Amino acid sequence: MLIDILRIQDICAIFILIILYIMVGYRPPWLWKHIEKSQKTITDIPGPLSLPFLGTRWIYWFGNYSFTKVHEVYADLFLKYGPIVKEETLFNIPVISIVNRCDIEKVLKSSGKYPVRPPTEAIAYYRKSRPDRYASAGIVNEQGVVWHNLRSSLTSELTSPRTIGSFLPVIDQIVEEWCTSIRQQRISGKYINDLKPLAEQLGLEVTCALVLGRRMGFLQSDGPSPTARALAVAVHEHFLACRDTFYGLPFWKLWATPSYTHLVQGEEAIYTLALELIETANEETEESAIFQSVIRAAIDNREKTAAIVDFIAAGIYTLGNSIVFLLHLMGSNRECQEKLLEDLNNGSTTYLKACINEAFRLIPTAYCLARVSEQDLELSGYYIKAGTVLLCHAGLACQNNDNFEDAHLFKPDRWIAECKATTFSTATYLVIPFGIGKRICPGRRFVEQVLVSLLSNVVREFHFTSMDELKFQFEFLLAPKGPVAMNFLDKIM
Numbered sequence: 071m072l073i074d075i076l077r078i079q080d081i082c083a084i085f086i087l088i089i090l091y092i093m094v095g096y097r098p099p100w101l102w103k104h105i106e107k108s109q110k111t112i113t114d115i116p117g118p119l120s121l122p123f124l125g126t127r128w129i130y131w132f133g134n135y136s137f138t139k140v141h142e143v144y145a146d147l148f149l150k151y152g153p154i155v156k157e158e159t160l161f162n163i164p165v166i167s168i169v170n171r172c173d174i175e176k177v178l179k180s181s182g183k184y185p186v187r188p189p190t191e192a193i194a195y196y197r198k199s200r201p202d203r204y205a206s207a208g209i210v211n212e213q214g215v216v217w218h219n220l221r222s223s224l225t226s227e228l229t230s231p232r233t234i235g236s237f238l239p240v241i242d243q244i245v246e247e248w249c250t251s252i253r254q255q256r257i258s259g260k261y262i263n264d265l266k267p268l269a270e271q272l273g274l275e276v277t278c279a280l281v282l283g284r285r286m287g288f289l290q291s292d293g294p295s296p297t298a299r300a301l302a303v304a305v306h307e308h309f310l311a312c313r314d315t316f317y318g319l320p321f322w323k324l325w326a327t328p329s330y331t332h333l334v335q336g337e338e339a340i341y342t343l344a345l346e347l348i349e350t351a352n353e354e355t356e357e358s359a360i361f362q363s364v365i366r367a368a369i370d371n372r373e374k375t376a377a378i379v380d381f382i383a384a385g386i387y388t389l390g391n392s393i394v395f396l397l398h399l400m401g402s403n404r405e406c407q408e409k410l411l412e413d414l415n416n417g418s419t420t421y422l423k424a425c426i427n428e429a430f431r432l433i434p435t436a437y438c439l440a441r442v443s444e445q446d447l448e449l450s451g452y453y454i455k456a457g458t459v460l461l462c463h464a465g466l467a468c469q470n471n472d473n474f475e476d477a478h479l480f481k482p483d484r485w486i487a488e489c490k491a492t493t494f495s496t497a498t499y500l501v502i503p504f505g506i507g508k509r510i511c512p513g514r515r516f517v518e519q520v521l522v523s524l525l526s527n528v529v530r531e532f533h534f535t536s537m538d539e540l541k542f543q544f545e546f547l548l549a550p551k552g553p554v555a556m557n558f559l560d561k562i563m
């Protein structure tokens with residue numbers, strides 16, 4: 071009877087489906103739960119219901135979760151399922167999230183010569199489709215030997231203390247101009263209704279000064295130039311489109327969806343501007359050690375423009391967000407401002423660095439680090455095969471009182487004096503705003519120098535106060551949501 075209803079094509083289709091289910095590792099719990107296993111494996115890790123082929127991404131499409139709030143989604147998933155959670159992407163490929171400190175440490179310590187950070191698939195896909203422009207997926211998205219060659223050819227100057235130290239005068243000058251810009255834009259001599267665009271302009275100006283060796287004029291009193299404005303918009307769009315192609319339905323693999331189109335527009339806009347800036351390099355640019363190290367690198371010419379694009383995209387938005395978080399936290403803690411000023415006046419930068427570390431502990435813009443395991447691992451009692459995508463939720467682990475006392479509070483003192491040793495030992499694999507190991511952010515030294523210059527100048531020039539509680543949204547990075555209002559009152563010198 072059944073055979074009469076089903077045609078031969080239907081039987082073939084069912085057979086192919088079953089084979090596919092088995093190949094992608096989908097195991098219906100009702101069928102497999104009775105099978106006794108000596109060791110718990112990926113299949114046993116708890117997580118949201120996984121649908122055949124669609125995996126668990128449906129929680130963002132039909133469930134209560136939104137991918138503008140991914141940071142809250144994971145906090146909720148850990149609460150529901152425990153310290154290790156399994157999601158499945160399309161075709162039921164598992165993605166394992168961990169929040170336990172020992173697990174995070176185990177994963178990050180186990181990286182080999184070429185640590186694998188999963189690429190942003192849509193960017194890698196787009197760059198592959200443009201061999202005229204790109205010889206590879208670029209330093210941020212490449213893996214293995216290709217990544218290693220790019221990393222060693224492109225970042226030695228960027229990570230050199232001497233080269234980065236030589237940028238100190240220009241950083242100080244830009245920060246000084248930024249303080250002037252704050253004064254000019256205040257309402258009633260104190261009120262800034264949104265710090266975000268100002269922080270973004272500072273991020274743009276310093277990153278371009280570093281990467282391109284030229285001042286772009288983002289802080290000019292008559293507003294940035296059209297090129298500069300286009301760059302700012304392109305970088306922002308680029309991050310939003312990365313998020314949307316990553317968490318949305320992956321139809322972009324079949325046709326150019328609006329989010330994929332945005333991503334391509336962002337990439338192309340940054341590329342065109344980078345090319346224009348390379349072509350119009352002047353004497354000032356030619357003196358820039360970073361720009362020159364990229365231009366002179368012994369790599370395919372296409373890689374050089376791609377590296378400029380990657381440095382700009384990786385640096386601007388991350389820095390803008392981090393500036394907002396740092397100033398907002400300091401603006402909510404008047405006693406920290408006073409203590410900082412006193413310490414600076416005594417010629418010390420100990421408390422200054424403690425404030426920056428504490429801001430990165432409490433609100434890291436890159437709040438989670440992704441890796442593909444290179445060897446078999448045991449995490450929270452589960453056996454994980456090599457080649458599994460692992461998300462290390464270091465940002466959430468930093469909010470746990472088991473790891474840091476009064477974890478939700480901004481307490482720079484935990485980084486100094488008698489607390490210092492305990493904090494640093496816990497922080498090694500948890501306070502990792504720039505990542506860790508061989509793939510650590512090459513911009514770290516520069517960013518720290520910018521934040522040191524910024525905070526010490528701002529605290530000397532202003533009494534600054536945050537007006538509202540900070541809200542967040544996920545834009546592939548943790549970003550401030552809505553306007554960030556602050557008061558900046560001049561200090562009477």
Ligand code: HEM
Nearest residue numbers: 210381384385388389392436503504505506509510511513
């Ligand atoms: C506050 C600012 C910044 C933050 C929070 C930040 C954070 C990060 C993080 C978390 C990673 C991944 C590291 C890992 O997987 O272990 C990364 C990678 C990277 N960052 Fe940054 N970054 C910042 C600024 C910059 C700047 C200014 C530049 C360049 C001028 C830059 C260039 C890069 C590059 C090229 C990579 C890829 C490195 C690789 O895979 O080898 N970043 N960054």
